[in-house]
Amino acid sequence: MDKVVSTAEQAVADVRDGASLAVGGFGLSGVPNTLIQAVYATGASDLAVVSNNCGAMDSGLAVLLTAGRIARVTGSYIGANKEFARRYLAGELEVELIPQGTLAERLRAGGAGIPAFYTPAGVGTQVAEGGLPWRFDGRGGVALASAPKEVRVFDGEEYALEHGMRTDFALVRAARGDRHGNLVFSKSARNFNPLAAMAGRITVAEVEELVEPGEIDPDHVHLPGIFVQRVVALTPGQAADKKIEQRTVRG
Template sequence: MDKVVSSAAEAVADIGDKASLAVGGFGLSGVPEVLIQALHDAGVTDLEVMSNNCGVDQLGLGRLLMDKRVARVVASYVGENKEFARQYLSGELELELTPQGTLAERLRAGGSGIPAFYTATGTGTQVAEGGLPWRYDAEGNVIKASPPKETRTFTNADGNEQEFVLETALTPDFGLVRAWKGDRHGNLIYRESSRNFNPLAAMAGRVTIAEVEELVEPGDLDPDSIHTPGVFVQRVVALTPEQAADKPIEKRTVRPRGGDPGDKIEKEGDV
């Protein structure tokens, strides 16, 4: 039952080339930075990543992108990462853009044993009809596009007929997540906004690895506060205090010192 491993390197040692990964986080909040760095150090490549976004240049999954270790991404957001956009538009990276709520549900469905589900999101668009560019060539021509998806009409909650599109579940080889607290059995608690995609990535991965900022003993966590039960987690990595405190900020916005709430908020770099 003790799922704690001695290091992040040991935890990711069996993740090989061409593996598929569900990675928690949103922007840079709740991103498993230590596991990503260990994966980078291991030298694996041609990875398929399923995550809300790919971090920013040199941070989060951006570490892997910068060295061209990622071959395919399933995500809902490309912004804030210039290298991500460059690789996609130049034909170096395949991207399956997915509506954010649909991505979340595809991960949750994968962890729940649900192979597919119908949703209204994307009906009447290229999400359902096909044709979204998945891969370009070096000249900017689309060489691979999304296929059309099955649609079906159901009666909605208002009693009216509505079209829905069939979306398939995601069941990656591994899930990488970061938790605020975790015990030796793999029960996890996430703190505030860092909860984001982490519970979903933990559910979806066939083998899930969690880095935890604070490791506690079994029984120390309030059962009603646990977000991810240990049944979904196979390995736990306890972070050092320095690793736990290292939490980069994607965008910092501040008010002038001594200002009131009505003052203009300035972006970092303007201050």
């Protein structure tokens, strides 16, 4: 039951070329930076990443993206990541953009053993009708586009069929975790982390504070340890290293 691994490098040592990774985080909040750096150190490439966004400010998944280690991204947001946009438009990266709520539910469904579900999100758009550019040819044309999705009518409304997602690995970050893998997330870091963790066949959690079993009130557990296979305790420096994407002050 003790799922603690000594180092992040040991925890991700079996990530190989072509592996799929569900990665928690939203912008710079709740990003498992230490585990991502450890994946970078493995040299693994041709990775398929499922995450809301693909890093920002040269941190998070941007480390793998800039190094050319990521072949495919399934996510919701490109935003201000200029390298992400450049690689996508140049045909160097395959990208499946998904409505944010649909992405969250596809991860949750995969972890819950639900193969597919219907949602109204995207009906009447290329999300459901097909034609979204997944890969460009580098010359302004589309090399690969999304296929149409099944649409059915329930109670007079149209819904598109979406499939649950599973990945080889999931990388997440939690504020607290015990040796059994029970996790607690802090504030906005409780974004895609629990959902990504559910989707991974092997889920690795980096925790800012490692506690003994029983120290977390069962009613306070956000993600039960059944979804977590490996736990890495961060050093105080790693736990405190939290970048701010957009600093604002009150005048």
